[in-house]
Amino acid sequence: MAKPLTKTQLVAALAEEMGQDKKAASAALDAITNVITKEVSAGGAVTLPGVGKIYCRERPERMVRNPATGDQFKKEADKVVKMTIAKALKDSVNG
Structure with a gap:
């Protein structure tokens, strides 16, 4: 797997x-990042044509486990950023 581009390389x-x-x-x-x-x-949500859609999704309150101790505790509801990849990008990678 190739290394991801740094900001300098991307610019x-x-x-x-x-x-x-x-x-x-x-x-x-x-400017694009700020928007x-x-x-x-x-x-x-923001759709980048040919790349995908970036959006925010709310996660409900849930029980999680601390892997170090095994203790379970309740994690409050929060939001998470998601991205759906465009079909054109998927096809260009696979084809």
Whole structure:
């Protein structure tokens, strides 16, 4: 399995793809990240065409177990960020 791209590598690849300098690519990446963060934290969802959908889901209160001690305790309800991968991306990886 290949190592994931670092932010520096991603900015460089984005700059090359856009035909812009790294400063503009970094600003674009930061803007996209900020938009996604604001929308998902507000309970919305963001669809990145060809990549997938990022959304927030609520988890109910549940019983969990501490693996070190084996003790069970109640974990409060919380929210978790999920991502559904687009079919086009799945097909490009598998095909």
